[in-house]
Amino acid sequence: MNEIIELINKANHEYYILDNPTLTDQEYDRYMQELIKIETQHPEWVRDDSPTKRVGNEVISEFKKITHEKPMLSLSNVFNEEEVRLFDEKIKKELIPKYVCELKIDGLSVSLLYEQGKLIRGATRGDGITGEDITHNVKTIKSIPLKLKNPLDIEVRGEIYMSKSSFNKLNELRKKNNEELLANPRNAAAGSVRQLDSKVAASRKLDCFIYHLPNPENYNIKTHYDSLKFMKDLGFNINPNIKLVNNIDGVIEYINEWTDKRDTLPYEIDGIVIKTNDFDQQNKLGFTSKYPKWATAYKFPALEVLTKLKDIIFTVGRTGQVTPNAVLEPVRLMGSVISRATLHNEDYVLTKQIKIGDTVAIRKAGDVIPEVVSVKKERRTGIEKDFVMTDICPICHTKLEKKDTAYYCVNNNCDKKKIENLIHYVSRDAMNIEGFGDKIIEDFYNMGYLKNIVDFYELFKYKDELMELEGFGSKSITNLLNSIENSKNNSLERLLYGLGIRYVGNKTAKILAKYYNNMDNLIKATYEELLNIKDIGEAIAASLVDYFKDNNYVIEELKKRGLNMTYLGKVDVNEEFKDKTFVLTGTLKNITRFEAKEKIETLGGYVTDSVSKKTSVVIVGDNPGSKYNKAQNLGLTIWNEEQFLTKISK
């Protein structure tokens, strides 16, 4: 039995820590079966470090409290380069440090106690002084050795975490079983080790990195970096991305490197930990009541923050869709103050069980529009109010109509719809008429100058009047009118997109403009013809036919005012670009991203945001982000700026 245990432990170490298995799965299973057989026949022989302990057959009745021999401290935080340098300045007042840089693993900290090389206790941090005994769960984690290479008495500390892929698999399974989804890998890991029945932890594929040795003097170890090597040799899982650097510039470099590469890791990190390497120096610097002064954590900018949802209001969009919006207690998020966030639609609010008065987590969707992600139900006080979707338009009070999950104001004369349409018409990707802010459009609408898009081309008649308006001068009005005049020469796809036809985004507009070449051809196209075009589906086709049935007069009026109705882009596309998808990353020196995108599209290509197997080419500028690494990993075609410029000039 002892021989088998040694073999299995060795195999586990090779598999889970060295990533270099030498046993086949079948051989491993055979040894396990044999061990189980012996243990059932001779329960009195079962060893505490037996690998069968990992399968999760232990149920405890309560979590025992334990007291940490040395308190488990937390780390102070810094949030930007300046604060990182300040941390270094303070240290340098006393000594000249070297630093160890580590990834800050987003999980929960654990203390592991070994006696004579055998794992005897695993405990949570708790309040730092007392934690909870989670030995039964810790034993199920395969990257935590049950027996060390040397029979030492030792405590080590580290982080239990769940990989992104295990987390996703777990949530997929929960979805299938109609169970509530877990918010993030950290919660999933924490929830797993706080179970009385170790079957749960065993089923959840947890992992562990060790990063701290509380009593290095016992083993005559002088530096943190050496302690990591020492723990590695004992059989612990140490993160491979740890780096010893000579000074703070090295730390900043490490931070920048991992800020970029963060997404390529198979687990989540929420920052970088910076530790003074030399233990004598650590002792000299000492502790505050809460933190070691010799270490700190650089935290990545928060992608999500908590705030109070004070009210839910309704807004009307260009298509007439009425959307619930959260009115929030203002909070800072990624550099701006947020007081509104979208709640998308009725289903979204009901599925997430959002109530007025809740504490909610918000984040920027696609880094731009803030949205409410989740509710902190545990913070409810009982006075929260249920959400009720409105059934009338908040602007014109027309009864709303429901289509799928969305509610629409169907009144074509609804003021808000019209204003939003006008705003859309001038926007950059549409007619790109410069000088109009949302507020000016709204004012001009309310004053009667702008009732529909045709009115843009009538504005010149009121030039003198407009110049008298507060906030305008002759220069700004002249610029505005010039910009309107110039918009008449736009290529067809801009106008098509600007009309605000439902489901016709700028990409679809371009496909249609290229295909039909002019407006008349497009207007004549039947539903069936439209469906034959690649990338045009039923919804778009039906929407186009509908639009032209009711709005032909708008097109006629625009024609009368001299608007171009033809596609002006190149029709003979470049084979290197035609029907291919491109992703841009990093800073381009000789061309803006916007210009690059336009260029690629005129040559028949498409530009998307994220790299996947389907991406044809990734164009890489200076300081590229994680997209570059991903492209390399996937073996995609990569062009630098120079190559790109040569190809577009052909």
Ligand code: IVH
């Ligand atoms: S060192 C006295 N190193 O971050 C030193 N902590 O915000 C104690 N963490 O409580 C911690 N990765 O749970 C250290 N490489 C790392 C870490 C790390 C994640 C966690 C740990 C700690 C928290 C502090």
